[in-house]
Amino acid sequence: MPLSRRAMLRGSAAAAASIAVTTGSATAFAVTSPPEDFAKIVSGYRALQIGTGRRSEERDQAVRALDEVATGYDASMNGGADQLWADLPVQQGSDYFPKMYYRLRTIAVDWATPGSALSGKPGRAERIRSALDTLYRLQYNENTAEKGNWYVYEIGVPYWVLQILLALGDELPAADRERHLRPVLRFVADPNVRTNNTSVVETGANRADKALIAVVSGALLGDGKRVQVGIDAVTDVAGGGAASLVERVTHGDGFHTDGSFLQHDVVPYPGHYALVLLQAVASLLEITSGTAWELPPPVRQQIYDVLPDACAPFMFSGCLMEPARGRMLSRQGETGHDAGHQLTAAAVLLARTAPDPARSRLAGLAADWIDRGKWAPFLDVRDVQRFSGGLQPVGVPEVEYAQELLATRPKRPPLVSRHRIFAQEDRMVHVTRDWSASLGVSSTRICRYESVNSMNLHGWYTGDGALYVFLPRAEGHYSDAYWPTVDAKLIPGTTEKDSDPPKLEQVPVTSKAHSGGVRLDDEHGTYALDFVSQDGTLSAKKSWFFTPSGIVCLGAGIMDASGAKVRTTVENRSIDGGSLLVDGRPVDTRLGKTSTLRHPRWLHLDDVAGYVLLDDAEVSLLREDRTGSWHDVDTGANTGGTTTPYTRRYQKIVIDHGAAPTNAKYAYAVLPSASPVGTIASAGAWRVRSNTPTAQAVRLWDNTLLANFFAAGAVDELSVSAPASVALGRSRAGCRLAVSDPTQQQDTIRVTVRRRTVEVKVAGTLGATQIIQL
Numbered sequence: 001m002p003l004s005r006r007a008m009l010r011g012s013a014a015a016a017a018s019i020a021v022t023t024g025s026a027t028a029f030a031v032t033s034p035p036e037d038f039a040k041i042v043s044g045y046r047a048l049q050i051g052t053g054r055r056s057e058e059r060d061q062a063v064r065a066l067d068e069v070a071t072g073y074d075a076s077m078n079g080g081a082d083q084l085w086a087d088l089p090v091q092q093g094s095d096y097f098p099k100m101y102y103r104l105r106t107i108a109v110d111w112a113t114p115g116s117a118l119s120g121k122p123g124r125a126e127r128i129r130s131a132l133d134t135l136y137r138l139q140y141n142e143n144t145a146e147k148g149n150w151y152v153y154e155i156g157v158p159y160w161v162l163q164i165l166l167a168l169g170d171e172l173p174a175a176d177r178e179r180h181l182r183p184v185l186r187f188v189a190d191p192n193v194r195t196n197n198t199s200v201v202e203t204g205a206n207r208a209d210k211a212l213i214a215v216v217s218g219a220l221l222g223d224g225k226r227v228q229v230g231i232d233a234v235t236d237v238a239g240g241g242a243a244s245l246v247e248r249v250t251h252g253d254g255f256h257t258d259g260s261f262l263q264h265d266v267v268p269y270p271g272h273y274a275l276v277l278l279q280a281v282a283s284l285l286e287i288t289s290g291t292a293w294e295l296p297p298p299v300r301q302q303i304y305d306v307l308p309d310a311c312a313p314f315m316f317s318g319c320l321m322e323p324a325r326g327r328m329l330s331r332q333g334e335t336g337h338d339a340g341h342q343l344t345a346a347a348v349l350l351a352r353t354a355p356d357p358a359r360s361r362l363a364g365l366a367a368d369w370i371d372r373g374k375w376a377p378f379l380d381v382r383d384v385q386r387f388s389g390g391l392q393p394v395g396v397p398e399v400e401y402a403q404e405l406l407a408t409r410p411k412r413p414p415l416v417s418r419h420r421i422f423a424q425e426d427r428m429v430h431v432t433r434d435w436s437a438s439l440g441v442s443s444t445r446i447c448r449y450e451s452v453n454s455m456n457l458h459g460w461y462t463g464d465g466a467l468y469v470f471l472p473r474a475e476g477h478y479s480d481a482y483w484p485t486v487d488a489k490l491i492p493g494t495t496e497k498d499s500d501p502p503k504l505e506q507v508p509v510t511s512k513a514h515s516g517g518v519r520l521d522d523e524h525g526t527y528a529l530d531f532v533s534q535d536g537t538l539s540a541k542k543s544w545f546f547t548p549s550g551i552v553c554l555g556a557g558i559m560d561a562s563g564a565k566v567r568t569t570v571e572n573r574s575i576d577g578g579s580l581l582v583d584g585r586p587v588d589t590r591l592g593k594t595s596t597l598r599h600p601r602w603l604h605l606d607d608v609a610g611y612v613l614l615d616d617a618e619v620s621l622l623r624e625d626r627t628g629s630w631h632d633v634d635t636g637a638n639t640g641g642t643t644t645p646y647t648r649r650y651q652k653i654v655i656d657h658g659a660a661p662t663n664a665k666y667a668y669a670v671l672p673s674a675s676p677v678g679t680i681a682s683a684g685a686w687r688v689r690s691n692t693p694t695a696q697a698v699r700l701w702d703n704t705l706l707a708n709f710f711a712a713g714a715v716d717e718l719s720v721s722a723p724a725s726v727a728l729g730r731s732r733a734g735c736r737l738a739v740s741d742p743t744q745q746q747d748t749i750r751v752t753v754r755r756r757t758v759e760v761k762v763a764g765t766l767g768a769t770q771i772i773q774l
Contacts, residue, residue, distance in 0.1 A: 037291035041219035041227070044287030046166040048349075050113045051397040054404060060115070062381040062396045067117035069384045070110030073103040074118060079127050082138055090138055094148030095637040097139040098156050104131050105160040108167035113396055125171040132164060132180060142182040146196045149453060152638070154195050155209045158184045162216050181217055185226075188213045191233040192243070203243050203253035204263045205273040207233055208280035211245075215284060215293070231293045234281065245277060246302035250424065250766060258768060259309045260425035263326075266447045266507050268425035270311045271324030272334070275342045278307055279392075282349035289353050304350055304358040311343050312365055313420055313429050316436050316470040318344065318373025322478050323427055323440040323468060327449070327456035332630035332641035333386035335479035337376040338393070344369045344378055345398045348405050363410035370402060371412065375475035378402065419525040419546060423744070423767025426515050428527055430546040435672035437551060439493070439544065440466035441529050443515035445744070447507040448534065454635040458488035460501040465529050465542050467493030467551070469672050473607060477574055481646035484628035490569040490652060495531065495540050495555055495666075499564040502534040511536070514710060516742025516767040520727035523548045528696070528708035528725055528742050537562040543696040543708045545686075549678075550671035552614070552686055557693030558657055558664035568666050570611055570619070571653040578606030580621065580651060581676055587621060589651075595621040596656075602679050605651055610679025614667035614688050622652045667691055690715045704729040708742070721750035728753060735774035740767055 051059070077084050085103065088096045108128050111118040118124050140161075146153045161184055165177055172180075187195050191210035194200035202210055214230030236243040248257045255261050255274070263273035281303050288294050295303075314324040320339035328334045347366040351359050370378045379402065384393050418431040426446035430437045440462045442448040448463035449456060456462075469492070471477070489501060510532055517527035529542045538560040545552040553570075560566050580587050581604040587595055597619045603611040613619070626648060630641020657664040667688050671679055689697040689705070697707035697715040705728040709720045718728055723746070727738040739751055741762035749760045753774060760770050 034292055035222070037293065038219045038222050038224075038227075040291050041215065041287045041293075042166065044289075045162070045216050045219075045283065046112075046169070048283055048286065048397055049109050049163050049166060051400045053114050054400040055115075056399070056403055058379040058381075058403065059396060059399050062394075062399045063113060063116050065381045065384045066106070066110050066113065066395060070106045071117050072385075074107050074124075074127075077103070077107070077127075077131060079130050079134075082134060084131055084134060092145070092147050094152040097135065098152045098160075098638050100135055100139065101157050101160040101164070104128065104135065105163050105167075108164045112167035112169070125168060128164070128168060129172060129176070133176075136180055136183075140183050142186045144183060146187075149637075150194065150196050151206075154187045155206065155213070156638075158188050158213050158217075159209070162213065162220070165220065166216075177220065181220060184213065184217050188217070190238075191230055192236065192238045201239060201243050202233075204245070204261075205276035205280070207236075207243060208245055208277040212280045212284050215288065227293055231284075231288070231295065234284065234295060235299060245281060246299055246306070255306050255310055256422075256424040258422055258424050258766065259313070259420075260422040260427070261310050262425055264450065264507060266445065266509055267326050267450045268324060268422075268427050268446060269326050270314055270425075270427075271320040271336070271339050272326055272328045274306075274311050275320075275339060275346060278303075278311070278346040278350070279342060282346050285353045286349055300353070301358065304354045304362065307343070307347055307350060308361060308365060313418070313431075314427075314438070315340055315343065315369060317472060317475045318369040318376070318378060319470075319475060319479065321429065321436075321438045321468060321470065323438045323462075323466070327451060327459065329459065329462070329483050330456045330630070330634040330641070331639055332634065333393075333639075335376075337373070337476070337479045340369065340373065341376070341378050341394045341398075342392070344373075345394055345402070348398070348402050351405060352401065360410065361413075363405055363408065364412050366402065367406060367410045368412040370406065373475070376479065417522045417548065419519050419522055421517050421519050421525065421527070421740075421767070421769065423516050423740070428517060428525070430525065430551070432523075432548055434472070436470040437546065437672070438468050438470075439527055440464075440468070441515050441527070442510050444509055444511065444513045446515070447509050450507050451504040452506050453639070454637070455633075455639060457504065457633045457635065458483065458501075460488065460504070460534075461491050461494045461496055464491075464494045464496065464533075465531060466491045467544065467553070467670070469609065469670065471608070471673055473673075480574065481628075481630075481648055482574055483633050484630050484641070484646055485626045485648040486574070486650065487572060487626065487652070490567065490572045490654060492569050492572050493544075493553065495538070495542065495558060495566065495568040495657075497533065497538055497560060497562055497564040497566055499562065505534075508534060513743045513745055514723055516725060516740055516744065517544075517708070518725035518727050518738045518740040519769045520704070520706070520729050520736065520738045524700075524704060524706065524727060524729065526706045526708055526725050526727060528710070530710060535562070538566060541693050541696065541710050545698045545706045547686070547700060549682060549685060550610075550669050550674070552667075552669045552688075552698050554665075554667050554688065554691045554696040554698075556663070556665040556691050556696060558661050558666075560659075560661055563660055565659045566657040566661050566664070568655040568657065569652070570655060570668055570670070571605065571609070571651060573605065573608055573651050574648045575605070575608065575651050576649070578608070580605050580623075582621075584676070584680075589623045591649075592624055593622070597621065602683075603653060604674070604676045604679050605653075608651075608672075610671040610674035610676065610682065611653060612669040612671065612679060612682055614669060615665065615691070617666060617668070618656045620652070620654045620656055622654075623649065624652070625649050663693070665691055702730070717754045719752045722746055724749045724751070726751060731773075733773050737772040737774055738769050739772065740769045741765065742767060
């Protein structure tokens with residue numbers, strides 16, 4: 001049953017007094033705080049767990065999905081034993097007890113949800129209380145020592161404890177509620193710092209989570225001072241704003257001035273930790289709205305602004321793009337669609353408290369993502385079992401709030417072409433009406449991959465120039481068991497050795513600073529990567545040129561000293577079938593048969609893309625079925641995937657450079673969604689003007705010149721004094737010159753166009769494009 005306002009206030013006062021006696025914390029602030037505000041926070045956060053009872057067919061399906069998991073957990077729980085579940089042994093450390101709390105949280109939320117399978121079963125509240133007491137006694141209390149993953153003790157389990165307490169409501173006496181809050185108060189004593197090492201200042205998603213935990217636990221205790229500490233953590237009052245969640249930064253964790261988002265200093269995470277942060281802060285705005293602790297309007301506006309700026313650009317048909325998701329690629333319960341659903345839910349929640357025009361913008365984005373997401377519909381909640389250890393799944397509250405928003409008929413934004421570079425996180429997106437693309441790259445500033453806590457076990461090459469192409473008729477491509485089944489040594493866009501992958505490190509950066517590009521307009525841009533392998537033996541200069549019809553990929557100066565064969569992967573696509581044409585003729589696609597082609601001009605893979613070879617190359621083709629499990633790529637104690645085998649069919653297209661290449665090169669174009677006729681017709685769309693270790697450039701049919709320089713050099717009418725990315729096109733105002741410093745280390749670049757020289761100041765621009773009208 002819910003926690004009544006009178007009982008909550010009475011219990012909160014008693015609990016706060018008890019905590020003051022046992023911990024010495026001040027409660028004077030609570031005396032002056034409006035008592036009804038505590039009730040608003042508590043009831044608001046409870047609603048975020050169980051919903052408001054807004055009935056619909058989709059909501060009923062979400063309840064059934066929750067029932068399926070909760071009844072299974074309940075049936076397998078031995079409430080009379082110390083070991084509640086047979087597969088989760090009682091022991092110290094972070095390996096097993098988080099799953100115990102997650103399962104109990106699922107049972108409790110189902111019991112508290114009106115119309116659920118457990119809500120009408122007698123004795124369930126007592127059963128949940130008894131299990132909670134067991135976990136407190138044996139696994140998690142104020143005397144427990146942290147052992148293993150700090151996050152479990154300081155964020156994960158505190159969340160689930162709070163959600164269990166709120167689900168139980170008045171069924172849990174105030175004294176018991178206070179007792180179960182003691183470990184929360186101990187492990188989240190100060191949301192500004194790490195409890196197990198107070199010299200670590202919390203940033204980004206971790207700070208947001210701890211702020212929310214502090215606010216909710218403070219409200220449960222009637223402790224206004226603790227609530228205020230949580231609110232102050234949002235803008236880092238204690239640290240003078242240095243770790244503020246809303247102020248834009250230019251290095252380290254948080255939202256950056258160009259829309260980038262980093263966590264762990266060197267990992268791009270707009271597709272996970274930014275979502276966690278936004279969900280936590282959106283929850284804070286929701287539960288404190290109309291209370292004395294409501295955040296000031298300027299702070300709220302900064303929060304409303306970051307979602308469209310930093311996260312929304314990486315959405316494709318309701319799915320978060322792979323290069324934005326870090327090590328979470330390997331989580332079975334966190335596919336790109338799951339992450340996209342979480343961003344959608346955050347947008348819905350933010351829109352509830354936002355004033356116009358922010359509300360209309362957020363509501364329009366959410367409505368658009370819900371409408372476009374056909375492969376895994378947001379409102380059709382299923383398979384909740386996958387989410388233990390991942391993002392919280394979309395459930396009953398998210399469906400209710402989304403349908404309430406959709407009932408207002410928000411205006412969806414139009415689908416328009418867009419090219420954007422996030423230089424401070426080494427990421428970019430290219431959007432057309434028919435397809436989208438993004439790159440996974442790295443540098444001295446940004447890591448190749450992240451692999452911690454036994455996650456992302458096949459992430460070796462995801463930051464080596466991985467080219468991801470998103471097609472409207474294949475929305476589920478990267479979500480449908482891609483990472484367990486793909487040959488991760490052959491990721492499209494990468495140039496790698498045919499040898500054992502490197503030993504995984506946590507967040508390895510490269511030895512090269514040159515990673516970046518330039519944006520000419522919404523339809524054109526470049527990106528360049530000075531690539532060196534993790535072991536240092538293989539190097540190459542790589543470029544991508546983005547246009548409305550396709551992507552031109554150039555590589556030069558490919559050298560390797562290991563003796564292994566070197567390959568550049570043009571394609572490695574999961575497919576249902578379909579023909580493969582080479583120069584207009586079907587090729588043998590029998591499974592397991594490798595075909596070698598000498599100097600093909602073009603290829604076409606049915607329902608995927610056309611591929612144009614722009615120089616002479618030896619190309620190998622292989623269609624194969626590959627089988628793997630999520631456990632192969634993630635064995636984490638609380639995130640590890642199942643051993644269930646998945647089989648998917650792949651088409652590989654690979655350029656072979658041979659063993660020990662010296663100054664090898666490649667040049668090809670990828671034309672997503674193109675027909676065979678369109679592939680042939682593209683032959684005149686671009687000309688390669690240079691493909692050397694110094695300069696790589698293409699000229700388009702309208703005379704636009706796109707170029708990446710790795711050193712001072714010249715291409716046609718254009719020359720530069722230093723490494724640069726440059727685009728030269730025409731606009732109504734005349735000649736338009738776009739320049740950037742992909743090394744982010746220079747002061748000035750001299751650019752000469754037809755004997756006219758301009759000095760482009762790039763110091764402090766952090767790789768951003770500079771536009772000059774000539």
